[in-house]
Amino acid sequence: MKKALLISFLISFCSQLSFAQTTITIKNTNDAPTIDKNIYGHFAEHLGRCIYGGFFVGDTSKIPNTNGVRNDIVKALKELKIPNLRWPGGCFADTYHWKDGIGPQELRPTIVNKWWGGVTEDNSFGTHDFLNMCELLGAEPYLSGNVGSGTVQELADWVQYTNFSGKSPMSDLRAKNGRKEPWKVKFWGIGNEAWGCGGNMTAEYYAGEYRKFATFMSDWENTGGITRIASGSNSSDYNWTEVLMKGIPLNMLGGVGVHHYAVIDWGKKGSDREFTEEGYFKTMKSALKMEELVTKHSAIMDKYDPEKKVAMIVDEWGGWYEVEKGTNPGFLYQQNTMRDAVLAGATLNIFNNHADRVRMANLAQCVNVLQAVILTDKAKMITTPTYSVMKMYAVHQDAKLLPISFQSPLYTFNGETLPAVSASASKDKNGAVHISLVNVDAKNKNKIEIDANQLGVKNFTASIITSGKLQDYNSFENPNKIVPTVFKSFENKKGKLEITIPPFSVIVLEGK
Ligand code: AHR
Numbered sequence: 001m002k003k004a005l006l007i008s009f010l011i012s013f014c015s016q017l018s019f020a021q022t023t024i025t026i027k028n029t030n031d032a033p034t035i036d037k038n039i040y041g042h043f044a045e046h047l048g049r050c051i052y053g054g055f056f057v058g059d060t061s062k063i064p065n066t067n068g069v070r071n072d073i074v075k076a077l078k079e080l081k082i083p084n085l086r087w088p089g090g091c092f093a094d095t096y097h098w099k100d101g102i103g104p105q106e107l108r109p110t111i112v113n114k115w116w117g118g119v120t121e122d123n124s125f126g127t128h129d130f131l132n133m134c135e136l137l138g139a140e141p142y143l144s145g146n147v148g149s150g151t152v153q154e155l156a157d158w159v160q161y162t163n164f165s166g167k168s169p170m171s172d173l174r175a176k177n178g179r180k181e182p183w184k185v186k187f188w189g190i191g192n193e194a195w196g197c198g199g200n201m202t203a204e205y206y207a208g209e210y211r212k213f214a215t216f217m218s219d220w221e222n223t224g225g226i227t228r229i230a231s232g233s234n235s236s237d238y239n240w241t242e243v244l245m246k247g248i249p250l251n252m253l254g255g256v257g258v259h260h261y262a263v264i265d266w267g268k269k270g271s272d273r274e275f276t277e278e279g280y281f282k283t284m285k286s287a288l289k290m291e292e293l294v295t296k297h298s299a300i301m302d303k304y305d306p307e308k309k310v311a312m313i314v315d316e317w318g319g320w321y322e323v324e325k326g327t328n329p330g331f332l333y334q335q336n337t338m339r340d341a342v343l344a345g346a347t348l349n350i351f352n353n354h355a356d357r358v359r360m361a362n363l364a365q366c367v368n369v370l371q372a373v374i375l376t377d378k379a380k381m382i383t384t385p386t387y388s389v390m391k392m393y394a395v396h397q398d399a400k401l402l403p404i405s406f407q408s409p410l411y412t413f414n415g416e417t418l419p420a421v422s423a424s425a426s427k428d429k430n431g432a433v434h435i436s437l438v439n440v441d442a443k444n445k446n447k448i449e450i451d452a453n454q455l456g457v458k459n460f461t462a463s464i465i466t467s468g469k470l471q472d473y474n475s476f477e478n479p480n481k482i483v484p485t486v487f488k489s490f491e492n493k494k495g496k497l498e499i500t501i502p503p504f505s506v507i508v509l510e511g512k
Pocket of ligand 1: 089090091193364511
């Protein structure tokens with residue numbers, strides 16, 4: 001009898017351990033901000049095989065292309081509803097002279113890509129190629145200007161070249177190069193990582209440079225149509241944000257950047273796909289720090305801009321590991337596993353929940369570099385688990401945030417803890433409700449209860465991204481190993497949803 005009691009106690013104890021119940025409350029309100037679609041932005045640098053051998057294969061390639069840009073990539077990114085694309089860097093931006101990349105191909109000079117592998121490039125992908133590609137993608141371009149090694153005149157000229165519709169030296173040059181109508185580029189970065197590869201500046205010095213560059217950058221038609229974005233802090237450098245917010249007049253500042261990579265240790269980043277639970281835990285600890293970063297940078301911005309006119313723009317984020325074995329260390333090519341799917345889902349939930357201030361973000365990087373959504377190998381192209389998460393989450397783009405509150409259960413590893421559950425919710429213009437849930441825990445499922453009675457929707461369906469192992473990934477041989485599937489492990493008990501989220505998985509529920 002005693003033995004039976006003990007067994008029953010153990011069963012109940014163990015099931016509680018692996019089935020912590022969490023109640024999520026979702027507020028149905030119209031007062032919350034809209035989730036800017038630009039939070040789902042991407043980044044394409046002249047780095048490794050992102051542009052050359054990635055997006056751009058040239059118009060003589062046998063790979064189907066439009067003006068040299070791969071059709072399969074364009075199709076995949078359109079399906080992702082890519083809202084914007086940042087280019088040409090990154091560190092590359094502060095070495096890039098845009099006039100090298102316009103005009104007849106044979107007259108374009110070569111340059112050495114000093115930051116990324118020291119390779120020589122021929123400038124065959126330049127301003128027209130990028131901006132026309134953005135038109136194909138239906139994405140807003142976000143141009144990163146050269147402050148570190150460029151001049152004020154050069155950047156002002158670039159704005160005139162891309163944006164001015166009247167007669168001017170730069171618009172005449174644009175027309176001579178085959179494009180009469182301006183592209184009207186809205187988003188302009190004034191330098192990149194000015195504290196590092198962009199010039200090793202102090203915050204005070206950069207604030208002065210910013211004011212000078214921003215003064216001479218206009219859309220040349222006085223419509224106020226461009227958003228000037230300051231090169232933001234390195235992760236938790238809060239002083240950087242403070243100095244910029246204090247030192248730059250708000251009417252010159254459309255956005256302030258923040259860069260944060262989820263990295264185990266900059267000296268020992270760990271393998272992209274042969275990692276242990278310890279490696280996973282450390283990556284997620286670094287990724288989830290985004291919550292604290294966004295909260296603290298926001299609080300500083302609130303001091304100077306209580307009306308929240310200036311956007312926070314997390315224009316580089318994602319997981320950064322050692323490069324895939326046997327590849328050029330300067331090319332930053334890494335595989336993308338279930339770890340990356342969880343990282344993406346949890347990070348995007350953080351951005352959604354801070355939609356009042358975070359109005360743009362750019363995953364680093366789009367193709368073949370770091371946490372890519374697309375990988376290519378010659379004519380082959382695959383999408384990654386991160387791609388699937390971005391696609392599932394696209395339903396949040398421009399939807400009204402539904403504020404969410406809950407006490408997350410804990411994911412414990414080696415005596416350290418992280419919140420195990422991450423969530424965000426929104427209501428789109430048709431009234432459909434979407435709830436995205438992530439279980440960060442590598443071992444335990446989590447049981448969630450959501451009272452959906454107040455949300456004005458009745459019927460729920462769901463999709464999930466998960467796999468047998470955290471280390472699983474899509475390969476060129478097995479490209480569809482990890483794709484979203486229908487998720488049915490939940491019950492709708494008269495408007496109360498009971499959901500069991502498997503370990504390391506990402507779920508999006510849709511209520512109509
Ligand atoms: O995304 C790779 C590099 O990371 C970028 O070029 C730079 O801005 C950052 O340090």
